[in-house]
Amino acid sequence: MNDSPVRPERRERGIALVMALLVLLVISVICAALMLSVQVETKISGRDDRRSQALSLAEAGVAEAVSRIRSGEVPDTLNPRMATQIYLVNPGNVPVLGNDSTGLATAQPAGKWLAYSGSRPGDQVLTVTYRTDVARTTIYRYDDTRNPSIQTATGQPIFVITSTGRKGTDTRTVVTEVIQKPFHPEIKAALVADVDIKLNGNCVVCGYNHEIATPFGSGEKGRAGINSCVPHETGDGDILGAWSTGAINAGGAALPYGQPVATSPNQTGFYSGPWDPLGIPQADFYGMTGAPYTAVPASLKGIVYIDNDGVPQNQSGAWGVTSTTGEGLLYVDGDLNITGPFTYKGLVYVEGNLTTTGDVWLLGSIVARGKSGVNLGGGATVLFSSEAIQLAVAKFAGQFVTLSWREK
16 A cells, blocks of 8 residues: 655645635535526516506506596495496496496497406406495495594495406405595575575475485475475484575465574675585686586586676576476576476576476575576475585586505
């Protein structure tokens, strides 16, 4: 056996070789780890990007749902079981739904659909409901004048929008609660005028506060007897029946009611314009009404402003309305003659004289600045309803407030 000692230079070369191999091994391990990290980060980045896009798509779905509520296509019927689903289908291909449900085709441009709903019923279809109790028998509302503001008695109904955005295999679902922007009407009476008021025949003017669900025809014979409006009174918020800066004459079988008194003549402080009873600035009012009609439109459902010359509050026009149903705000810069049958929910504001004949039934309030007088003939029934004014005007004003947002 050769027991000669290893030369020092050979031992040093061996150690150097081992160290070099170790360094190469460490470098290769580090490189592999870095490459794996880059791959993982790329995958994570890609998924984060898809999830971000899916969230943006879900938000786009919320935007369409709000626009369909604003347009009236989502039924604002105050039915707690209401459900509206918006499908990614062309018109005519909407699935058949149940009695309390409404199906709509997406309003997106053809061929450019964003993936925030589905084409068949399922939990990923863009859906609008009311916020309700578990049994779906009572709607929750928002009233910023109450504490707590979310309750079931007064205010704007709360809509719940559920939208799921999809990008590849990634989905994001958001649940958003919205309300139509509230109004805080400042109404003096069921009937308000800046001139003399004449109540003729068997007309009824009632300042007791009525719920928006008051059935048509209620109160036509007053607060007693058949079709009494008393069962539909809210129990608070009652006001005068009629208020005027001039005289108030109730002739024949006319029935004025209100609190603290039925009529209040010879007052001061009539409104400066239709924005006052709505409790909003003048600029906001004209921004809400937009350009006026010069003639009475076919539908009085919405925010309707009628003016013959475009000069605000000059009382220059004169129009007649007959045999129609309306809801919202009717603002007329001139005289208005209403011939029944006519039914309306909301606020009617007339800059000129107001005359009614025949069957007229209004839930809300009438305000007439007048030039020579306001004359309500037999068959006219005006029932004050703060809820009808608030909800009807807000429904068509087109402004929404988000109460809550969460990811599901």
